[in-house]
Amino acid sequence: MRRMMLAAVLASVPAMAFAEGGDAAAGQRVFNQCRACHTADQGGRNGVGPNLFGIVGRPAGNIDGFRYSPNMREFATGGTTWTEDRLRAYVTNPKAVLPRGSMSFPGIRNETQVNDLMAYLASLK
Numbered sequence: 296m297r298r299m300m301l302a303a304v305l306a307s308v309p310a311m312a313f314a315e316g317g318d319a320a321a322g323q324r325v326f327n328q329c330r331a332c333h334t335a336d337q338g339g340r341n342g343v344g345p346n347l348f349g350i351v352g353r354p355a356g357n358i359d360g361f362r363y364s365p366n367m368r369e370f371a372t373g374g375t376t377w378t379e380d381r382l383r384a385y386v387t388n389p390k391a392v393l394p395r396g397s398m399s400f401p402g403i404r405n406e407t408q409v410n411d412l413m414a415y416l417a418s419l420k
């Protein structure tokens with residue numbers, strides 16, 4: 296009986312929210328901090344930073360016509376992709392991943408906000 300109730304509760308949690316532990320709608324609000332420099336729509340223009348559509352699983356430093364830092368180009372050699380773990384580390388503390396990168400953003404230290412942001416970024420596809 297207990298077990299059946301637990302199964303019912305788990306089944307009611309949306310699959311993505313369960314996998315990410317984050318809320319994409321809340322993550323879209325967190326993304327407001329990124330909008331000064333990034334667009335998130337498919338084919339969106341590059342600003343100070345590159346367009347981020349489909350960023351989860353995308354090769355790093357891969358947007359044509361965007362001038363990445365030498366540090367990013369070095370990071371991207373060999374086909375490094377933005378896995379969820381790498382992205383999480385980067386948005387939490389960009390300089391920890393790319394010490395000489397050109398993204399002037401201090402990072403988001405609040406774990407709930409990072410989880411929500413990750414759920415939002417994963418929905419961009």
Ligand code: HEC
Nearest residue numbers: 329332343344345355356357363364367396397398399400
């Ligand atoms: C002040 C401008 C600015 C802000 C704010 C900013 N970024 Fe960036 N972002 C950049 C720049 C510039 C780059 C390119 C970095 C490089 O080449 O070293 C970049 C690169 C990235 C990349 C790598 C893209 C690729 O094509 O490999 C990701 C992912 C990213 N930013 C995510 C975010 C997220 C998420 C936020 C908000 C939490 C954010 N950025 C906030 C300027 C910004």
